[in-house]
Amino acid sequence: xxxxxxxxxxxxxxxxxxxxxxxxxxxxxxxxxxxxxxxxxxxxxxxxxxxxxxxxxxxxxxxxxxxxxxxxxxxxxxxxxxxxxxxxxxxxxxxxxxxxxxxxxxxxxxxxxxxxxxxxxxxxxxxxxxxxxxxxxxxxxxxxxxxxxxxxxxxxxxxxxxxxxxxxxxxxxxxxxxxxxxxxxxxxxxxxxxxxxxxxxxxxxxxxxxxxxxxxxxxxxxxxxxxxxxxxxxxxxxxxxxxxxxxxxxxxxxxxxxxxxxxxxx
Amino acid sequence: xxxxxxxxxxxxxxxxxxxxxxxxxxxxxxxxxxxxxxxxxxxxxxxxxxxxxxxxxxxxxxxxxxxxxxxxxxxxxxxxxxxxxxxxxxxxxxxxxxxxxxxxxxxxxxxxxxxxxxxxxxxxxxxxxxxxxxxxxxxxxxxxxxxxxxxxxxxxxxxxxxxxxxxxxxxxxxxxxxxxxxxxxxxxxxxxxxxxxxxxxxxxxxxxxxxxxxxxxxxxxxxxxxxxxxxxxxxxxxxxxxxxxxxxxxxxxxxxxxxxxxxxxxxxxxxxxxxxxxxxxxxxxxxxxxxxxxxxxxxxxxxxxxxxxx
Numbered sequence: 001x002x003x004x005x006x007x008x009x010x011x012x013x014x015x016x017x018x019x020x021x022x023x024x025x026x027x028x029x030x031x032x033x034x035x036x037x038x039x040x041x042x043x044x045x046x047x048x049x050x051x052x053x054x055x056x057x058x059x060x061x062x063x064x065x066x067x068x069x070x071x072x073x074x075x076x077x078x079x080x081x082x083x084x085x086x087x088x089x090x091x092x093x094x095x096x097x098x099x100x101x102x103x104x105x106x107x108x109x110x111x112x113x114x115x116x117x118x119x120x121x122x123x124x125x126x127x128x129x130x131x132x133x134x135x136x137x138x139x140x141x142x143x144x145x146x147x148x149x150x151x152x153x154x155x156x157x158x159x160x161x162x163x164x165x166x167x168x169x170x171x172x173x174x175x176x177x178x179x180x181x182x183x184x185x186x187x188x189x190x191x192x193x194x195x196x197x198x199x200x201x202x203x204x205x206x207x208x209x210x211x212x213x214x215x216x217x218x219x220x221x222x223x224x225x226x227x228x229x230x231x232x233x234x235x236x237x238x239x240x241x242x243x244x245x246x247x248x249x250x251x252x253x254x255x256x257x258x259x260x261x262x263x264x265x266x
Numbered sequence: 267x268x269x270x271x272x273x274x275x276x277x278x279x280x281x282x283x284x285x286x287x288x289x290x291x292x293x294x295x296x297x298x299x300x301x302x303x304x305x306x307x308x309x310x311x312x313x314x315x316x317x318x319x320x321x322x323x324x325x326x327x328x329x330x331x332x333x334x335x336x337x338x339x340x341x342x343x344x345x346x347x348x349x350x351x352x353x354x355x356x357x358x359x360x361x362x363x364x365x366x367x368x369x370x371x372x373x374x375x376x377x378x379x380x381x382x383x384x385x386x387x388x389x390x391x392x393x394x395x396x397x398x399x400x401x402x403x404x405x406x407x408x409x410x411x412x413x414x415x416x417x418x419x420x421x422x423x424x425x426x427x428x429x430x431x432x433x434x435x436x437x438x439x440x441x442x443x444x445x446x447x448x449x450x451x452x453x454x455x456x457x458x459x460x461x462x463x464x465x466x467x468x469x470x471x472x473x474x475x476x477x478x479x480x481x482x483x484x485x486x487x488x489x490x491x492x493x494x495x496x497x498x499x500x501x502x503x504x505x506x507x508x509x510x511x512x513x514x515x516x517x518x519x520x521x522x523x524x525x526x527x528x529x530x531x532x533x534x535x536x537x538x539x540x541x542x543x544x545x546x547x548x549x550x551x552x553x554x555x556x557x558x559x560x561x562x563x564x565x566x567x568x569x570x571x572x573x574x575x576x
Contacts, residue, residue, distance in 0.1 A: 111284040118514035126536040127292045211521045211533040244416045252411035
């Protein structure tokens with residue numbers, strides 16, 4: 001698997017894995033908790049005790065950033081896993097069976113595609129604010145459509161290919177046909193979609209936090225942190241930069257992993 | 267072309283019905299007594315008693331069964347009657363119409379500015395391979411990694427706080443429009459300038475383009491006669507794909523800059539749990555999205571009537 005990745009994608013994998021490991025390590029061994037307040041030590045500059053300084057409640061920034069990065073990873077992992085599984089399996093089945101199922105799916109996909117994803121997620125967040133589960137469900141609901149469309153289109157061409165039809169005539173079952181003919185064609189696109197999906201899940205969560213309808217305090221979340229810390233840019237610009245940098249690094253890592261098809265295709 | 271429009275109208279109806287039903291279902295499935303909650307958001311959490319809740323229940327007809335209220339609500343929707351805001355009591359349709367104008371203005375100027383930047387940068391980096399191309403690639407990759415609100419925050423910090431030449435937020439003069447537009451346009455152009463570049467490269471390396479140059483046309487003549495049209499169709503299609511980003515960006519940017527548009531209204535309504543306004547805003551965004559997509563389709567059809575790829 002690693003051998004097929006190009007250099008940029010390997011850098012992306014390294015960046016993301018590194019971030020995940022460091023963040024988990026910090027959360028595990030940090031002497032502070034994300035909600036430990038110390039009002040006499042507000043907005044401290046980075047020091048030996050607080051490596052990244054403290055925020056407006058005197059909470060340790062390093063621990064909070066690490067915990068927020070971990071949360072982003074967990075959410076994007078589950079969103080990608082669920083939406084990819086759902087989208088790919090529905091896409092393959094729809095392309096294979098066709099008929100009524102395809103018509104029904106067309107209607108659903110049309111509704112979902114005609115609505116910008118963030119608006120749908122906002123609608124869900126409006127009903128149950130601050131619930132991680134609802135956020136996960138809403139993001140998955142908006143993301144599976146991409147996997148569905150791509151895998152359906154790819155499967156459609158393979159179903160009609162002579163190789164697959166020969167397999168069927170030789171008596172191989174559907175599972176074998178899927179593994180032998182369809183799956184190898186899908187993997188590359190799924191990797192690209194999954195990388196962008198991971199980045200989008202993180203962006204969506206941060207965006208919701210930024211307009212105050214996402215994860216609620218005291219949980220650490222990158223978007224919420226950037227909007228909470230914004231009023232203190234004059235006293236402590238370094239703490240405002242941290243969540244912004246964290247989001248950008250995460251998204252950058254996922255974009256590297258996605259590989260840039262446009263730019264490599266000269 | 268008519269099939270295209272018919273398809274879009276069908277999609278529009280689906281969107282209105284889908285968003286409407288979704289908000290209806292969500293509204294019904296909210297935990298707790300609805301009349302009580304609405305009364306709470308009207309009069310404040312502390313001054314609610316069961317009398318106030320009962321009044322609200324009778325006023326809004328909340329004791330009807332779900333299918334009765336669903337039918338009632340569908341009929342209202344068909345007459346564009348979106349009800350009144352639970353908090354301010356003003357009709358939703360008026361509020362939303364007012365906001366829509368501001369949002370369209372912001373969306374339009376940003377897409378225009380983004381296309382300008384993207385076309386300039388893209389064509390330039392296609393014709394000047396090498397360092398320039400590479401530096402633009404890195405710049406766009408960096409900008410792409412930043413969510414639109416991060417770009418907006420940085421612009422505020424630079425142009426409104428550190429070096430105060432533009433207002434931080436608000437609405438009124440043309441200066442208020444500059445920062446939100448630039449933030450959104452930069453985030454859009456970061457992706458689309460690469461698409462312009464790749465399509466330009468594809469066209470200027472095509473045999474018909476090289477033939478036009480060989481037969482003696484000057485570089486500018488070749489580009490005007492044979493380049494522009496062929497480059498523009500895929501680029502416009504891509505701008506159509508980017509419209510999702512535009513709408514999502516509007517929500518973020520309007521909230522950040524307190525721009526009185528739909529996105530700002532939606533975020534506020536969600537915060538206040540004002541369901542009719544949420545529904546109205548979501549509906550308008552869906553409608554806006556389908557309408558903009560239709561414009562893109564028609565534009566493509568106009569430039570390239572063969573139309574197969576659109």
